[in-house]
Amino acid sequence: MRERQGRAVGARSAARSKPESFGRLRVTVDDREHYALVTVAGEVDVTTGSQLREPLHELVEQRKYRHVVDLREVTFLDSTGLGILVSDHKRLRDRDGSLHVVTTPGIVSRVFRLTGVDRVVPLVDTIEEAEKALGLSAAHPERP
DSSP states (O other): OEEEEOOOOSSOOGGGSSOTTTTSEEEEEEEOSSSEEEEEEEEESTTTTHHHHHHHHHHHHTTOOEEEEEEEEEEEEOHHHHHHHHHHHHHHHTTTOEEEEEOOTTHHHHHHHHHTGGGTSOEESSHHHHHHHTTOOSSSOOOO
């Protein structure tokens, strides 16, 4: 499992070594047998978006085309975050893959519904529901 948090860029003075986004977003990637689970916590916005975009791109580069993105610990999501997820969905679809987003009722799922993104990107309530949507079950896991 890999974890990313905001990080300093360049060798600047100590006072400027941490970008404004440092610590506001945590992204963890868990490479599971049949899919990658990407767990996100904190605020996804224009200043933190690259911390979500980069691991999603890396997964595609590694030919991992089934993503479950868990947003249940996200406290804020703007159009940047929505755009990253829509782009990931399209990139995966073009490679016969899929994206499922786990979210609970609240501000994040409301943003998906108000913008209509929920009609493009599948939303589920739990990781287990995402696994079921992927055709995985405890008794009969899907073969890659």
